[in-house]
Amino acid sequence: MVASIACSTSPDSKASTNHTVDIFTVGDAFSPVFATVNAGDTVRWTFTGGSDGQGHNVRFTPAGGGAPADINVLKTGTANRIFSIRGTFNYVCDVHPGMNGSVTVQ
Numbered sequence: 001m002v003a004s005i006a007c008s009t010s011p012d013s014k015a016s017t018n019h020t021v022d023i024f025t026v027g028d029a030f031s032p033v034f035a036t037v038n039a040g041d042t043v044r045w046t047f048t049g050g051s052d053g054q055g056h057n058v059r060f061t062p063a064g065g066g067a068p069a070d071i072n073v074l075k076t077g078t079a080n081r082i083f084s085i086r087g088t089f090n091y092v093c094d095v096h097p098g099m100n101g102s103v104t105v106q
Helices: none
Strands: 020-026 029-031 034-037 041-047 056-061 071-074 077-083 087-092 100-105
Touching: 020 034, 034 041, 071 077
Parallel strands: 020 041, 034 100
Antiparallel strands: 020 029, 041 077, 056 071, 056 087, 087 100
16 A cells, blocks of 8 residues: 655745744753844743752743743743744743843844
8 A cells, every 4th residue: 555645835835934942041040141032933941950959930020011921930841932022021030039031032
């Protein structure tokens, strides 16, 4: 038996141009601290336990204004957020005061 699968692309369809940008927790810091993305791109945070093993969170400050949903405390794993509105979105980790970062959407 031979199976055949046909794929077609209409002239109006476009390949996705959205990208994923990675931010890591390294000790008690975000790396990179500053990220620049295009509208529609995804930012993926990868979490490790931190110096005290308590994990980290991401809370956008100020809340609202087109920022995506906050990320609850994670000791390990990843969380993705899509940034669809242009602007600069600052964020902090509430578990570790002084741990912060920023995503600028062009």
